[in-house]
Amino acid sequence: MQTMLGIIGGSGVYQIDGLESAAWTRVATPWGQPSDEILTGRLGGLPLAFLPRHGRGHVLDPASVPYRANIDALKRLGCTDILAVSAVGSLREDFAPGDFVLVDQFIDRSTRRPPSFFGPGLVAHVSLADPTCPRLGALVARAAREAGLTLHAGATYLSMEGPQFSTRAESRMYRAWGAEVIGMTGMSEARLAREAELCYASLAMVTDYDCWHESHGAVDVAGVVAVVQANAAAARGLVARLPALLDPDRPACPQGCDHALTHALMTAPERRDPGLVAKLDAIAARLL
Ligand SMILES: CSC[C@H]1O[C@H](OP(=O)(O)O)[C@H](O)[C@@H]1O
Numbered sequence: 185m186q187t188m189l190g191i192i193g194g195s196g197v198y199q200i201d202g203l204e205s206a207a208w209t210r211v212a213t214p215w216g217q218p219s220d221e222i223l224t225g226r227l228g229g230l231p232l233a234f235l236p237r238h239g240r241g242h243v244l245d246p247a248s249v250p251y252r253a254n255i256d257a258l259k260r261l262g263c264t265d266i267l268a269v270s271a272v273g274s275l276r277e278d279f280a281p282g283d284f285v286l287v288d289q290f291i292d293r294s295t296r297r298p299p300s301f302f303g304p305g306l307v308a309h310v311s312l313a314d315p316t317c318p319r320l321g322a323l324v325a326r327a328a329r330e331a332g333l334t335l336h337a338g339a340t341y342l343s344m345e346g347p348q349f350s351t352r353a354e355s356r357m358y359r360a361w362g363a364e365v366i367g368m369t370g371m372s373e374a375r376l377a378r379e380a381e382l383c384y385a386s387l388a389m390v391t392d393y394d395c396w397h398e399s400h401g402a403v404d405v406a407g408v409v410a411v412v413q414a415n416a417a418a419a420r421g422l423v424a425r426l427p428a429l430l431d432p433d434r435p436a437c438p439q440g441c442d443h444a445l446t447h448a449l450m451t452a453p454e455r456r457d458p459g460l461v462a463k464l465d466a467i468a469a470r471l472l
């Protein structure tokens with residue numbers, strides 16, 4: 185199988201430079217319209233698709249992002265691997281604004297997101313024990329080192345509902361739980377990427393100290409955007425280096441992200457809902 189990299193841009197990241205044969209493409213899915221058109225092209229010879237999570241101009245709040253349509257559209261275009269870029273607050277003294285974090289665990293505190301592509305008529309249970317792909321993550325970490333970024337590899341992301349930022353009591357509680365960064369989108373996306381059998385890595389840019397830190401004020405959007413803009417060139421440097429590290433002829437994922445559904449489907453074939461089966465034409469094409 186040919187490797188194709190999907191990049192989901194977070195707050196402050198609405199486009200990507202340097203793509204050859206770049207074109208914005210509208211992709212329809214059975215789950216509705218994705219957040220925006222998708223920019224396709226080639227970077228360093230590798231096919232790539234870029235999707236701004238909140239849409240160009242940041243029109244979608246975290247609960248309104250069409251997570252299922254976004255993942256379906258990237259899979260439908262042929263993406264095998266997804267690098268999700270996000271802005272996060274830091275829940276650790278040593279994760280400072282401007283640092284990057286390779287997230288490998290999530291705690292989900294969101295309440296209003298569609299949790300699955302599956303449901304009544306076709307039930308599936310995939311493993312989320314390790315919700316990100318270690319192979320893709322290692323390549324992202326290597327690209328980060330080559331680009332000179334400060335990267336903390338391995339961290340737990342608290343995925344809150346928002347859109348308001350946390351209270352101080354919540355922020356302190358999340359720290360006590362062992363969460364290390366906080367955002368509003370991460371897990372809603374990661375869980376669906378696993379169901380879609382996509383390798384998924386999460387690169388978080390620390391933009392603030394949330395509100396727990398006694399010597400920093402409460403977080404606000406202007407501060408977040410300023411830090412994202414100040415570090416956008418570093419993130420671009422990482423992205424520019426990543427295609428050369430990916431094998432264009434995609435070897436099977438050692439963790440099995442690309443086979444996550446193999447032992448996950450529960451519903452007897454004769455009891456499956458044909459309507460839902462049809463909607464899963466891209467997500468579960470390998471098995472249905
Ligand atoms: C602009 S601050 C809050 C906003 O930033 C993060 O976005 P993303 O994860 O898409 O980079 C956070 O999750 C909130 O959506």
Ligand SMILES: Nc1ncnc2[nH]cnc12
Pocket residue numbers: 271272273274344349350366367368391392393394395403408
């Ligand atoms: N402190 C914070 N809380 C939630 N989402 C964020 N995105 C950036 N900073 C954040």
